[in-house]
Amino acid sequence: MQHSQFPSLKEFWFEAKYISSEEAEQLFHALSRCKACLTLEKILIRSLDEGYLVPLNSSHLTPIPHFLCFTQLRTLQLTFYNSCIYLDNDMLLQAISTWPHIRALEIDNSGGYVPCSEISLRGLFTALGLCPQLHRLRVPINLATIDIDPNAEPIQHTSLQSLALQSSEFQTADAETIARIISTWLPCVDQVRNIYGSSWVEVNRHLRSLRAAAAPYVVRRKKRTLE
Template sequence: MLHRCHLLSVDEGLQSFVTRCIALEHLCIHRTPETHDIDNTANELSLLSDRIRWCTRLVTLSCPMLDWETWKHLSHLPTLLKLEIDRGYEDPPSLSNRDLLNLSFLNITSLSFRQLYDSANIITVMQHSQFPSLKKFKFQANYLSLEEAEQLLHALSHCKACRTLEEIIICCLEVGPKYHEFLTPTPHFLCFTQLRTLQLMFTDFCIYLDNDMLLQAMSIWPHIRTLEIDYLDAYIFSSEVTLHGLFTALSLCPHLHTLKIPINIATIDVDPDAEPIQHTSLRSLELETSSEIEDPETLAGIISAWLPCIYRVQNLGRDWDEVNMHLRFLKVATAPYGTYGSLLK
């Protein structure tokens, strides 16, 4: 009657174990092989997939990549709520394109892919699957090409999770070949009206975002709390989002707490004497810019007036150090008596 189990490897012992534990609900398999040859990979994949098809009551599953038959088996499990594919194979056998069916995982609410060496198979699964109850999606790859990124975003936007998806985290961990083209992810996410968290981090290509896109996105994501868009060369390629565009968009997302985006401040397009529309929920602000800050004091005054709960801008650039110094002085000057000591830290 074992309900929960963690295994450290994929081996022959998995067969007898699974067949004896028909009540298993939570299964986590950590793959730690000593060899990485193709034959060994194929054998492990076959053994793992075959044994998991014996599990009919799974609620949560964390394991390496599976074959197509096992994906179909999991789609028929009404109990399955959380699925995590962890540490894919370095040279996995390709999923067969024969008899590909549109799978529907009716009750999965959390779907995660971590430390993937090859994203092609996962993208294939996403392209042929629906997740109408999905709330959390995380995709972490060691490498992702621009074409693969586009395919993944398109598949995610068509997986029938428009009314449920609240959290999207997509990141690429290793630096590969540089792409001079821009990825434009925002239009793919406009269907997700319940979005609370969006975190995108790419190391091999840039992300395009402008004032109109940001404004449109914020008008569709009224519940968003965390928005982080990061790419390796954000400090080189000029952003199309300006300070005025940022503040206009912020007025549409009153619950936003954490914001990280590239911004163009070559020209400050906000009147420092204009009446600000204060955003009082934002607590963490990180801005990447490729241009020098010509007037740190004026910029600090604008940020302080429009974002009263921001005490410093998270950034490693020296120009921002000066902005943050002025921000601290402004906060100290307007802070209630007895609180200025903590603001100077």
């Protein structure tokens, strides 16, 4: 693949029962060399067998730097149930800055294993501000520290409709704060989907309450606009 030009390649799909970390990195590298930087719009790569456990000393996958050359990217879906994809604030911000047309970014990381992510809430919302067309987002996130003031004036992202955040367990006391942040910054997100951990049940419960409390205000505002 890396010796071919593929000058008009628009979509790349690859699915396997199991890909080792070494094979995955070779695949990422080969794809980045296929000379489709100005045409590739969709990448889907899946390694789906949960029976292969992640070795404790295994290296983290780093696909994002390989894909920065694809400036027309609109959809990136990476599903690795047997490896751990590393992301941090700088890497996410660089990716979003490089993909101005991105509409779906989904990193399904390790099938329930503790995610190896350094993305914080502040890093997440900073990146979201650069991708107004994003509709679906799924990323691992680190909530050990909530680094956004829930009372601060939000910069709302109004196109995002589907949100999934995978994280290790966080303090249940923080669930309401996280729900308030999501409610104010992401007005079109009704719940956090496809997540692991009981703490997220509390986040969604608070989010439903906040949406219900805001509903009468939205109705009144619409009526006033019609008048």
